[in-house]
Amino acid sequence: MQTGSKIAVVGATGRVGHHAVELLRARGYDPVPISRSQGVDVITGEGLAQALEGVESIIDAATGPSPEEAAATEFFATAARNLQAAGDRAGVRRIVVVSIIGTDRFQGGYGAAKVVHERATLAGPVPALVLRASQFHEFVPQFLDWGAQGDVAYVPRMRTQLVAARTVAEELVDLATDPAVAPHLGPPFPEIAGPREESLVEAAQLFASRRGDPVRVEGVSDPADPVTSLAESGGLLPGPDAKLAGPTFEEWLEISVPAASRS
Numbered sequence: 001m002q003t004g005s006k007i008a009v010v011g012a013t014g015r016v017g018h019h020a021v022e023l024l025r026a027r028g029y030d031p032v033p034i035s036r037s038q039g040v041d042v043i044t045g046e047g048l049a050q051a052l053e054g055v056e057s058i059i060d061a062a063t064g065p066s067p068e069e070a071a072a073t074e075f076f077a078t079a080a081r082n083l084q085a086a087g088d089r090a091g092v093r094r095i096v097v098v099s100i101i102g103t104d105r106f107q108g109g110y111g112a113a114k115v116v117h118e119r120a121t122l123a124g125p126v127p128a129l130v131l132r133a134s135q136f137h138e139f140v141p142q143f144l145d146w147g148a149q150g151d152v153a154y155v156p157r158m159r160t161q162l163v164a165a166r167t168v169a170e171e172l173v174d175l176a177t178d179p180a181v182a183p184h185l186g187p188p189f190p191e192i193a194g195p196r197e198e199s200l201v202e203a204a205q206l207f208a209s210r211r212g213d214p215v216r217v218e219g220v221s222d223p224a225d226p227v228t229s230l231a232e233s234g235g236l237l238p239g240p241d242a243k244l245a246g247p248t249f250e251e252w253l254e255i256s257v258p259a260a261s262r263s
Contacts (some may be wrong), residue, residue: 001177004026006055010034010083012061014137016098020059021171029177033063041101042079045086052090052161057176058083060097060121061147061169067110076117084124087155090126094183095128098168101191102236103132109227118189127183128199129175132237133168134161134193137252140203140233143254148215153208156192157219158231161238164252191242194249198230203249212260 007024011017012033024031034040040047047130052058060083064075076244080097080103087095103114121128147154164197171250175181201219208215222228238244247255 001029001056004030005057005177006030006032007173007176008032008034008055008058008234009051010058010060010079010170013037014061014063015136016169016172017059017061019166020061020172023166023173024177025145025167027173027177043075043081043220044084047090048082050084051115052086052092053105054093055087055090057162058087058092058095059128059172059176060095061092061172064110064113069084069109069113071115072110072113073247076113077120078122080117080124084121084126084128088125088218092126093253094173094176095124095126095129097128098172099130099189100133100236101193101238102154103133104187105230105235106227111227128145129181129183130189131175132189132191133169133171134163134191134201135200135236136168137194137203137249138165138167138205139160140200144204144213144217147220151215153203153204153215153217154220155204155217156228156231157221158236159234160198160231160236161196161244162198162200162249163192163194163245164247167194167247171243171245186223188239188241191238193238193242193244195244195246196248197250206250206253207257210257215241 021031040051063074103111205217
């Protein structure tokens with residue numbers, strides 16, 4: 001695909017989307033940010049047709065407004081249908097969507113909603129690709145905040161291969177702009193993950209120490225929860241053919257999170 005081509009980024013202000021916009025611009029493409037703050041709504045369709053005029057590819061990095069399965073499923077299914085329909089009318093050549101490694105192993109919840117997202121995107125008339133990514137480095141502080149109870153933060157025990165959101169954005173941009181990449185990549189979907197396996201609990205401890213947070217981080221486990229069992233057993237780790245790319249979590253910390261003053 002020639003530089004100067006228009007590439008739309010859905011979720012352009014989000015964790016992955018804002019990196020995709022920056023990378024596209026740096027590579028000489030014309031990014032078209034799509035988000036409600038830009039006056040474009042993929043659920044109602046407001047402004048979507050105008051935004052996609054002349055667009056060659058769409059990067060779909062949007063996240064739902066809720067982690068609950070029903071709400072997330074409705075969001076992803078509606079967004080995918082609208083993007084496919086509007087993209088087809090606009091002559092868009094491909095859609096690239098980011099998903100989650102192991103999402104098809106979930107029996108419910110947000111993971112199940114992402115499977116619906118994948119299928120709805122692949123079922124449309126515009127050729128599409130799905131990239132499954134591991135958990136982002138940027139999620140670690142969220143887990144700390146969600147589990148905070150006084151001076152203790154309870155973090156799920158999880159085996160993961162944490163990856164930087166910018167690294168995922170780089171791969172999405174490659175898939176959206178490389179004409180040699182074939183669309184309709186179905187199972188097994190391409191995967192991207194960090195360079196090594198990490199413990200979510202240990203990553204949370206490193207993050208807390210880096211920002212000088214005195215909180216004590218403890219791992220929690222619920223044997224009755226199938227999601228917990230999946231996470232602890234390595235069900236969210238990448239397969240042998242996944243693309244592995246840095247930085248590691250510790251390297252990302254050094255670059256992205258200011259160290260707390262020790263004075």
